[in-house]
Amino acid sequence: ASARAKELDPTWSASDSIARPDALKKWTNPDSNVSKQVRSHITAANSIADVKEAYMALQNGNTPLFNEIRNSFREKTGSDLPINAKTGAMLLGPEIIKSIIPGGGGVTERLEAQHLMGVNLSPKQAEAVFKTLEDFQGNSLKALETDWTRAKLPKDQFRERVLGGSPAAQELYDRATKHQEDRAARSVGLKTAPTKDDLEEEMKRRRSEEHTSE
DSSP, X not given: OHHHHXXXXXXXXXXXXXXXXXXXXXXXXXXXXXHHHHHHHHHHHHHHHHHHHHHHHTOOOSOHHHHHHHHHHHHHTTOSHHHHHHHHHHHHHHHHHHHHSTTOOOHHHHHHHHHHTOTTOOHHHHHHHHHHHHHHHHHHHHHHHHHHHHTTXXXXXXHHHHXXXXXXXXXXXXXXHHHHHHHXXXXXXXXXXXXXXXXXXXXXXXXXXXXXXX
């Protein structure tokens, strides 16, 4: 039975099989800290594209002061564009803070997040802010994956079991994974990490060479 279990799951061990059900309860309990953090990740990941769209709809220029005057005029004349962006920033900022910082940080962190996402940013500034937030989210998801594996849960199941309900969160996770793999590849002299197709092609080449030598 142990050998068969090992075939189905190479990470299986008798001791882990006892620890895993208790560990999984923590991840599936909606009141646990880690479950709340994952929920904030998914909420933020699912919402960030809409908030970015609201910022792009402002069509801000390259001078924040002019943007401030223009958006102030819009608000006073009933335009919904600045309100959409401000509301999105007000709701998204705290969720991102909670997804990155266990416990959600304090009032200072949340106010700073709202300040960082001011609606008068230039387009390049807005792009930089959203990219940085997405990168931090992805890296935080990778850190959660480490917590998952330390709890003796199968690493290859994290993406689907924890993030399976959110393609947006999976995309952030995948980008962070690719970034880490490429950085590791560069440390050993490769430009990028080999893909699955690259590895399969290399195995075919080696089998062909072995067959030729025989």
